Amino acid sequence: MLTAGQVIQERYQLRQQLRAQPTRQTWLATDHRATPKPTSVIIKFLAFGRGMAWDEMKLFEREVQVLQQLDHPQIPQYIDSFHIQTPEPWLGLIEEYILGNNLQTLIDQGQRFSESDIYDLATQILEIFIYLHEQNPPILHRDIKPSNLILAPSQTVFLVDFGAVQNQLPQAGCSFTVVGTYGYTPIEQFGGQAVPASDLYSLGATLLHLLTGLAPAELAQSDMRLQFRDGHRPAFGHRLTLTNHLASWLEKMTAPALADRFKSARAAVLALTPLSARKIVPVPAEGPSTHRLQIDTDPEHLQVQIHPIWSSPLPRLKDLAGMTFLTLLGPLAIVVLALLPIGFNYTRHALFSGDIGGVSIGVLLLCLGSVPWFTGLNWLKQNLTSTVIESFGHRLVIKYQLLGWTYWQQSQPHTDIADIYAVPLAREEETVMVNFKSRALALAHNLNNQDSQRLTQALQQWIDRYG
Incomplete structure (x- = not known):
């Protein structure tokens, strides 16, 4: 029996029991040997005896192993592990104590979280996910929920309780332990196939809990999708009004099907960035137009013109080098480009004459000749295409134009837009x-x-305003 005041390992004095389960206990304790003064620590105990399941032992040992290798400022640091025999056999894990309140406690106290709060919390947690998920192999927490997220007085979020952690890729045919908390856990995790996107689902469900005041299991569902937009406002939760951007982002985070979710934490934070960045460093749409980008707005219409890459007064050095190289190889290029029509004629004559060997040669010439044609056309399309974007009547129209001719067009309602984001290409270039x-x-x-x-x-x- 563990009791307050008891000293463990002649060093750690138990102060307060924080959590108790049949075979597990979590205590706040004081490390009297810490220098320069005693400090608070968290000790997690697992009863090593008859009532303990071997799955619990496996998860406990895995938690110890994972915490030993982690080094992140928003994850509690591993301090020590031990086992004691008297008066009862226990396994112990000692880790850093984080001062603050877990988010479940704040919800229970009636605290309401704004959209701005959600952007900050989501960004911090996703940065932790990036660190964990990009380990080799990926480390999955598998139990993301408000009670496992501590908000420090500095507004820094800490991810705690790695008791359900997975640090190896799932293997077909192997047994698995079902872990997670109902409502926050995606369906694939119950089948033992947790992946990084599984933690993203749990985070999305957690953020919805913070926004609505209701646990995910209490939200209405349709086709296994959590319903939280204005038309499906929870009856007993907070009044919820979200921008279209955040609502669409949360829908993608909590999509039941893995294929519909963000594939990684990095993709999720990248998709979240534009709006959160706008609140910190606003850039007005009415700002000065540059040579490639022109933005024109009026109360009912938005028009964006993105001129081709090669419309720039100073073409990029790498493109100039490429063009110079092609020019020097002009005669050879003409011969290679001619392979396509030659191969076509050769194949046609061989087919009519029944010459099987000739058909093979013709097909080979067609393949060799098609490569430079496709490469050249793709280069022209990439460098000479301009994009026109228009928005009116709650629809977004996108046109690709080549030398003023529209060769592709798509029109979509604003409600179909999930994200608008930039993907870094080079140090100073991005694709939108x-x-x-x-x-x-x-x-x-x-x-x-x-x-x-x-x-x-x-x-x-524009979409937030007129979506």
Whole structure:
């Protein structure tokens, strides 16, 4: 029996029991040997006896092993582990004590979280996920919920309780331990197939709990999707009004199907960044137009013109080098390009004459000749395509134009837009993407950072306002 005041390992004095289960206990204790003065620590005990399941032992040992290798400022530091025999056999794990309140306690106290709070919390937690999920192999927490997130007085979020952690890839045919908390756990995790996107689902469900005041299991569902937009406001939760951007982002985080969720924490935080960045460093849509990017708005209409890469007064050095190389190889290039029509004619004559060997040679010439044609056309499309984006009547129209001719066009309602975000290409260049519910589409390649930020924020502002 563990009791307050008891000294463990002739060093740690138990002060307060924080959690008690049949075979597990968590205590706040004081480390009297710490220097320069005694400090508070957390000790997790696992009863080593008849009532203990071997799965519990496996998870406990895994938690010890994982915490020993982690070094992140928002994860409690491992201090020590031990086992004692008297008066009862216990295994122990000692870790850093984090001063603050867990988010479940704050919810129970009636604290309400604004959209701005959600952006800050989500960004911090996703940064922790990036650290964990990009270990080799990935480390999955598998029990993300408000009670396992501590908010310190500095507003820093700490991720605690790695008792359900997974640090190895699932293997077919192997037994597994079902872990997680109902409502926060995605369906694939109950089947033993947890992946990084499983932690993302749990985070999305946790953020919805903070926003609505209701646990995910208490929210209405349709086709296993949590319903939280204005039309499905919970009857006993907080009144919920979200921007279209955040609502769409949360829907993607909590999508029941893995294929519909963000694939990684890095992708999720990248998709969340544009709006959160806008609140910190606002960039007005009415700002000065640059050579490639022009943004025009009136109360009912938004028009964006993105000129081709090669419309720039100073073409990029790497493109000039490429063009110079192609020019020097002009005669050879003409011969290679001619392989396609030659191969076509050769194949046609061989088919008519029944020459099987000739058909093989013709097909080979076609393959060799098609490569430079496709490469050249793709280069022209990439460097000479301009994009026109228009928004009116709650729809977004995107047009790709080549020398003034529209060769592709798509029109989608604002409600189909899940994300608008920038993907870094090089140190000072980015591609701006728009994620519809069915596909992702590139709006512009190789924009400088300033133009990329102006474009993403101008589009997001407009959609939030008129979506």
